[in-house]
């Protein structure tokens with residue numbers, strides 16, 4: 001399939017194709033947020049409050065969007081966020097998505113909860129591969145995953161820290177979808193009403209490896225798992241703390257990234273623990289409802305991080321202009337979650353490629369229209385920020401630096 005043939009002019013078109021192809025329970029698992037979806041809506045609304053301030057009569061011919069991230073060159077300032085269910089969008093969707101990323105010259109992050117084993121993705125996709133880690137209460141099982149990721153050649157470990165407990169996603173319970181996948185009275189008619197998915201995705205698993213399940217899980221855990229509503233797995237770990245990060249730093253010799261930071265002090269603590277980068281994220285509005293939009297807190301995190309950390313951001317990016325705004329605020333790169341899942345659901349690798357192409361074309365157009373030849377020229381002067389995001393905060397306490405020393409000491413003991 002050719003991604004161009006998908007009749008998708010923007011990410012919202014791809015979303016619509018995905019909505020039609022996937023069973024409702026799976027589409028909602030991908031698309032929706034948590035509780036009242038305040039954070040989900042605000043992730044988008046926050047971009048609308050930031051305006052672009054273009055310069056004109058600049059020769060913008062020959063512009064480019066290459067970046068260097070953790071010492072490696074990439075073709076675009078975006079990467080693929082970890083999403084456990086790419087493998088339910090398409091048969092072995094993780095491989096399709098990772099191949100699209102490799103061809104576009106951008107990083108791909110494989111989630112702990114993926115349906116394809118990390119070794120298989122590494123063998124079949126190539127490119128820059130990062131591995132996202134959730135920690136189980138039995139840390140030794142997670143540490144085994146870290147060893148596997150090292151052996152399989154993953155270049156960065158992305159430790160997700162914004163899921164102390166599961167988000168409250170009531171629609172998953174209503175829809176009755178579980179992982180490992182199982183037929184339930186609630187989802188049966190939904191699946192049967194989507195024969196293309198039933199034949200093209202589920203049946204292909206059934207005749208090869210069986211019901212889609214978490215292929216990265218160690219056998220000790222797999223044996224103990226019974227089907228649970230999607231997103232309510234046994235992964236959640238409310239005892240995770242900074243000592244765990246320090247322990248991972250000792251084990252992992254490559255790039256270490258902490259995902260799910262929404263406070264500048266936490267970014268600094270991550271740096272103290274030896275992290276190379278942070279991902280400012282509210283998990284796409286899927287975990288804590290009413291959490292700030294990452295783009296709103298991004299300038300504070302960038303200012304706090306200085307040169308100590310590479311700052312990446314995700315949640316709600318749907319347009320090239322969103323990406324440009326984040327880069328102008330100081331992010332080095334942006335991760336994309338749902339858009340490339342919609343693309344994968346619409347057409348496997350070709351659909352994922354279409355999503356990436358849409359971002360490339362839109363970023364390029366915005367750069368030209370605001371008078372920028374390269375991403376290095378982007379800065380806050382390109383933006384008109386809403387009051388809450390600009391200027392010093394009363395008392396100079398916007399980043400809470402004064403509290404920092406105390407926090408550091410407390411965290412170390």
Ligand SMILES: Cc1cc2nc3c(=O)[nH]c(=O)nc-3n(C[C@H](O)[C@H](O)[C@H](O)COP(=O)(O)O)c2cc1C
Pocket residue numbers: 029030031081082083084085111112113132160259281282283284285286314315316317335336337338339
């Ligand atoms: C279906 C789905 C599954 C996800 N699974 C994971 C996961 O396993 N680990 C993780 O760190 N983040 C996960 N995320 C969050 C993404 O990594 C990312 O933070 C988020 O999708 C970004 O927002 P966006 O979808 O609006 O781009 C998931 C997101 C979605 C939509």
